[in-house]
Amino acid sequence: MGLRDSLMKGLSRSREAISEIFYMGGEVDESFWEDLEDTLVMGDMGAEVAMQVTDDLREQAAREGLRTARQLREALAQRLSQELTPAKRDPFRALPSCVLFVGINGAGKTTTVGKLASEALNLGIKPLIGAGDTFRAAAIEQLQVWGERSGVEVITRERGADPASVCYEVIDEAEKRGSELVLIDTAGRLHTSPELMRELAKVVNVTRKRANMPVWVVLVVDATTGQNGLNQAREFNQALDLDGLIVTKLDGTAKGGIVVAISHELKLPIWRIGVGEGIDDLQPFDALEFSRALVGETEGL
Ligand SMILES: Nc1nc2c(ncn2[C@@H]2O[C@H](COP(=O)(O)OP(=O)(O)O)[C@@H](O)[C@H]2O)c(=O)[nH]1
Ligand SMILES: [Mg+2]
Structure with missing residues (x-):
C-alpha cells in the first residue's frame, strides 16, 4: 500500500x-x-x-x-x-541542525528517529542518532536496532546516564564526524509529569548551549490519542517551547481532526506524519492534501 x-x-x-x-x-x-x-x-x-x-x-x-x-x-x-500552521523551515533539510524528539511513551519517537535517519541518508545527508532516552535499557537497544536498519550510527551511553550529558557528548561526536543532522531521542513517561518536564528542559538547555547549530524541539504525538494529544501538546509546549510537530499513526483509527486542533491552537507546523511502522512510512506534510484526505472527495486525489 x-x-x-x-x-x-x-x-x-x-x-x-x-x-x-x-x-x-x-x-x-x-x-x-x-x-x-x-x-x-x-x-x-x-x-x-x-x-x-x-x-x-x-x-x-x-x-x-x-x-x-x-x-x-x-x-x-x-x-x-488554512487552520494548519505553515512550516517556515524544515529542520530535516535546513542543515546543519539538531533535533530533539520529545513526547510521552509510545508516541512513536524512536520509530520516527529511525525513519528520519533513513530519509536523510537517502538524500545524501550525514545524520547521527543520539540515545537521550537512558531510562530503560530496552529503549537504547530499540534505537540501536533502528540505527542498524537505517545504516546510521547511534551514540549511546549506559542505562541511567544523565540524558543532558549524553546530548552534550552526542554533539561532540557530531562535530568530530562532520554530521550535519543530529537526531536525539529522549525519554517519555506514560503521562506528562513535572519531573519529566524538568529533565527535558535541562536536556534542551544543555543542548542549546553546547550546539553550534540550530536546535529544534519537536513533539511527537500519536494521533489516535485524540483530545488527550491536545492536552499533551499544551503541556510540552508550555514547558519546552516547542518548534514543531510530528503526528504519528495516521494510518490507524485516528480521527485526524486533532492534527488541526493542535496546529491551530499552538501555532505549530507539522513537519512529517507517520503512516505505518515501517522505515519508509513517513510523509512530508501537505496541509491541503491532508485536509482533502480528512473531509474531501476521495476521487481525483
Ligand atoms: N501504525 C503505526 N504505528 C506506529 C507509527 N509510529 C510508531 N508506531 C508504533 O508505535 C509503537 C511505539 O513506538 P516508539 O517509537 O517505540 O514510541 P516511543 O515510546 O515514543 O519511542 C511501536 O509499536 C511503533 O511501531 C505510525 O506512524 N503508525
Ligand atoms: Mg522510545
Missing part, C-alpha cells in the same frame, strides 16, 4: 462522517450547517475551529453560490487547510 493510500485509509472514518451529512438530505439548509459543525467537533477539531470554519464556509457558499457536495467539500478542505 502506498503512503498516500495509508493516509487515505487511516482517515476514512473522518471522510465517511462528513460524507453522511453531505448525502443524507442533499439540502444545504440550516440543519446542514449545524450537522457540519457537530461533525467537525466530533472529529476532534475543537469547538472553536469547528465554529469558525463552518461560519466562514457558510458565508463563502452564499457569496459564491456553492451548492453541490463536491464544491462544498473542496471549499471545506481549502478552509481547513
